[in-house]
Amino acid sequence: GPPVSVVSAIGNAARNGVLMKGGEHLERAGKIDLVAFDKTGTLTRGETAVADVTGFGHDADHVLRIAAIAERRSEHHLGSAIREAAERRSATRTDGGTVVTGTSLPDPDDFDVVPGKGVIAHHDGRELVVGNRALLDDRGIPVPDAAFVYVREREERGETAVHVALDGDVIGAVALRDELREAAPGVVRALRDAGVETVMLTGDNERTARAVAGEVGIDTVHAELLPEEKQTVIEAFRADGHVVAMVGDGINDAPSLATADVGIAMGAAGTDTAIETADMALMADGLERIPYAIGLSKAARWNVA
Ligand code: ADP
Ligand code: MG
Structure with a gap:
C-alpha cells in the first residue's frame, strides 16, 4: 500500500x-x-453583472431592452446578466406613482448563438445582434468611433463590453463586470x-x-x-x-x-x-x-x- x-x-x-x-x-x-x-x-x-449601459443617440434603457430580447434564450453568463439587468430596470420604473413589476421580456422569433462571438435574433421583423467586434465584422456592421472608444475604455478596466446592433446600426453597448x-x-x-x-x-x-x-x-x-x-x-x-x-x-x-x-x-x-x-x-x-x-x-x- x-x-x-x-x-x-x-x-x-x-x-x-x-x-x-x-x-x-x-x-x-x-x-x-x-x-x-x-x-x-x-x-x-x-457572477457577471451589468456595470454600465450606453446609447449612441439612443436611450440606454432602450439599448438594454433590445439586448435583453436578443439574449432572451441565451445560456451564456453574459446573456443572463443582461436579462437580469433589464428585468431589474423595468421592475423599478414607476408608472403614475405605481411601481411596474413583472414586466417580462418578449421571446424573439428566432435566435442563434455564435460561439465565442455573441447572439443574433429577429423580433418584430427587425434584426438584433449582440456581441463582440468579430461578430460585427462578420456581419458587415460598421463600428462607430463612439463604440470603439467606449469598448476600449471599459476593457481597460477589466470589464467585457458587447455591442448592441439593430438592423445593422450599433445603437449602444453594454459593459459587464465579474468581480x-x-x-x-x-x-x-x-x-x-x-x-x-x-x-x-x-x-x-x-x-x-x-x-x-x-x-x-x-x-x-x-x-x-x-x-x-x-x-x-x-x-x-x-x-x-x-x-x-x-x-x-x-x-x-x-x-x-x-x-x-x-x-x-x-x-x-x-x-x-x-x-x-x-x-x-x-x-x-x-x-x-x-x-x-x-x-x-x-x-x-x-x-x-
Ligand atoms: P468567456 O470565456 O469569457 O465565457 P466566450 O469564449 O464564451 O467567453 O465568449 C468570448 C466573447 O464572445 C465574449 O467575451 C463576448 O464578447 C462574446 N460573447 C459570447 N457569448 C455572448 C453572448 N451571449 N452575448 C454577447 N456576447 C457574447
Ligand atoms: Mg471559466
Missing part, C-alpha cells in the same frame, strides 16, 4: 477542502512549477514566493484579460482562446519541461484539466464534468487552498523519501 505519510497527507488535505484522487497525484503536485488559471469563474467569482475572488491576489503572490510561475488562460479579449491579470499580479496572459486552444497552450508548457497545474471551473475547461499534469477543479461553482476530469477538487471558494495543496505535496515527498 501507499506510505502512511501519503495517506495522512491525503486525509489532511480532505479536511482542508482539497480532494485528491490518489497518492500519485500528490507526488506530481509536489513538482509543479507552473500554475495556469482560467479567468472567468476561477480568478473571478463567475475578482478576494483570495486571488494572495494566491498568486504565495505561488510566486514558492517559485511557481503563474499564467492566465481565457476566452475573453486581450485587453480585459490583461487588466484582470494586472489586478491579480499575473504577468503572462493567453487571451481569446477557444477551449481546445487552452489545451494546446498547456501541452506547449509541458513540452518546454514544466510540470503544469491547471485550475478551472467550467465545462469548457475539462480538456485542459485533463491535459495538465495536475488538473484542479474549483468545487461548488465547478461543473461535475470538470470535477470528474480533474485529479484534485477544491471545495467551494477554495482558491486559497492551492498554495496549501502544492506545499502539502512537497512536504509529503520529503516524508516519503
Whole structure:
C-alpha cells in the first residue's frame, strides 16, 4: 500500500477542502512549477453583472431592452446578466406613482448563438445582434468611433463590453463586470514566493484579460482562446519541461484539466464534468487552498523519501 505519510497527507488535505484522487497525484503536485488559471469563474467569482449601459443617440434603457430580447434564450453568463439587468430596470420604473413589476421580456422569433462571438435574433421583423467586434465584422456592421472608444475604455478596466446592433446600426453597448475572488491576489503572490510561475488562460479579449491579470499580479496572459486552444497552450508548457497545474471551473475547461499534469477543479461553482476530469477538487471558494495543496505535496515527498 501507499506510505502512511501519503495517506495522512491525503486525509489532511480532505479536511482542508482539497480532494485528491490518489497518492500519485500528490507526488506530481509536489513538482509543479507552473500554475495556469482560467479567468472567468476561477480568478473571478463567475457572477457577471451589468456595470454600465450606453446609447449612441439612443436611450440606454432602450439599448438594454433590445439586448435583453436578443439574449432572451441565451445560456451564456453574459446573456443572463443582461436579462437580469433589464428585468431589474423595468421592475423599478414607476408608472403614475405605481411601481411596474413583472414586466417580462418578449421571446424573439428566432435566435442563434455564435460561439465565442455573441447572439443574433429577429423580433418584430427587425434584426438584433449582440456581441463582440468579430461578430460585427462578420456581419458587415460598421463600428462607430463612439463604440470603439467606449469598448476600449471599459476593457481597460477589466470589464467585457458587447455591442448592441439593430438592423445593422450599433445603437449602444453594454459593459459587464465579474468581480475578482478576494483570495486571488494572495494566491498568486504565495505561488510566486514558492517559485511557481503563474499564467492566465481565457476566452475573453486581450485587453480585459490583461487588466484582470494586472489586478491579480499575473504577468503572462493567453487571451481569446477557444477551449481546445487552452489545451494546446498547456501541452506547449509541458513540452518546454514544466510540470503544469491547471485550475478551472467550467465545462469548457475539462480538456485542459485533463491535459495538465495536475488538473484542479474549483468545487461548488465547478461543473461535475470538470470535477470528474480533474485529479484534485477544491471545495467551494477554495482558491486559497492551492498554495496549501502544492506545499502539502512537497512536504509529503520529503516524508516519503
Ligand atoms: P468567456 O470565456 O469569457 O465565457 P466566450 O469564449 O464564451 O467567453 O465568449 C468570448 C466573447 O464572445 C465574449 O467575451 C463576448 O464578447 C462574446 N460573447 C459570447 N457569448 C455572448 C453572448 N451571449 N452575448 C454577447 N456576447 C457574447
Ligand atoms: Mg471559466
